[in-house]
Amino acid sequence: MKYNVWRCWLISKQELQINEEIREREILVIDQDGQKLGTMSARDAQKLAYEKDLDLVKIAPQAKPPVYRIMDYGKYCFEQQKREKEARRNQKVVSIKEIRMFSAIDTHDFETKVNQAKKFLQGGDKLKVSVWFRKRAIAHPQIGEELLKRFKEACAEVGVVDKPAKMERRSMVMFISPKTAKQAGGKSNGKK
Numbered sequence: 688m689k690y691n692v693w694r695c696w697l698i699s700k701q702e703l704q705i706n707e708e709i710r711e712r713e714i715l716v717i718d719q720d721g722q723k724l725g726t727m728s729a730r731d732a733q734k735l736a737y738e739k740d741l742d743l744v745k746i747a748p749q750a751k752p753p754v755y756r757i758m759d760y761g762k763y764c765f766e767q768q769k770r771e772k773e774a775r776r777n778q779k780v781v782s783i784k785e786i787r788m789f790s791a792i793d794t795h796d797f798e799t800k801v802n803q804a805k806k807f808l809q810g811g812d813k814l815k816v817s818v819w820f821r822k823r824a825i826a827h828p829q830i831g832e833e834l835l836k837r838f839k840e841a842c843a844e845v846g847v848v849d850k851p852a853k854m855e856r857r858s859m860v861m862f863i864s865p866k867t868a869k870q871a872g873g874k875s876n877g878k879k
Contacts, residue, residue, distance in 0.1 A: 704745040705760055706733060716743075717756045726752055783862075785815045788838075790824045790831050797834075801841040804863070808846040814863040817855075831859035839863070 704710075709729045716724040716732045719741060724732075729743075736743040736757045744763070747754035784807040786800050807814055816838055818831040835852045842863060849862040 704748075705742050706736070709733070709743065709745070709755070711753050713752045715750065715752050715754045717746075717754065719757050719759075732757075779811070781811065781813055783813045783815055785817065788816070788818050788834065790818055790820050790827070790834065792834065797837070801838065804838070804842055805845050808842065808863065808865045811865055813849070813865070814842075814846065816861045816863060818859045820857050820859075825857055828854060828859060835859060835861045 709732075711729055713726055714729055714732055715726050716735070718724055718735075719739070724735070732743050732755060739757060741757050742760035743755050744758055744760055745753060746756045786804050786807075788797070788800055792800075804814055804816065816835060818834050820828075820831065824830065832852055839848055839861070845866060846863040847866050849864045850860075852859050852861045854860075
């Protein structure tokens with residue numbers, strides 16, 4: 688069975704009402720050049736828009752009376768998508784990388800973890816450093832604090848501590864973020 692539904696009875700799920708979706712009696716109309724045409728009935732405004740082969744679009748629903756603009760809605764949507772795409776392209780995504788160590792870590796393993804952390808920080812990622820305590824080692828949290836203090840000092844040239852060491856269940860966690868140009872002090876090598 689096929690149903691015939693008139694477009695004027697459909698309410699769009701868009702935030703903007705256009706053309707036949709308009710339900711107000713009196714509206715304030717602005718033309719495509721930004722000139723106020725004044726308050727008029729919705730039918731008269733739609734006739735004006737159709738004569739110019741454009742759409743009537745609601746731009747300020749909270750206003751009394753609501754404000755509608757005569758514009759090319761397809762072009763407006765295209766430009767909006769273009770702006771959103773450009774904004775997504777320009778945004779920088781910062782991910783959080785995690786370094787896990789056990790409280791009884793060997794010196795070479797510690798140095799390997801520090802080198803990996805430096806790579807992450809130089810790449811612009813934030814870092815979550817966690818020290819895991821096995822079995823009875825949980826009774827000595829000062830070992831983890833000292834390990835994280837050594838880690839912080841080893842990464843001091845490329846990162847700065849966001850959140851200091853804190854116990855979470857059987858682990859101690861610290862967050863480090865990369866240094867900005869201001870935090871680095873703008874140091875140069877002295878070479879020209």
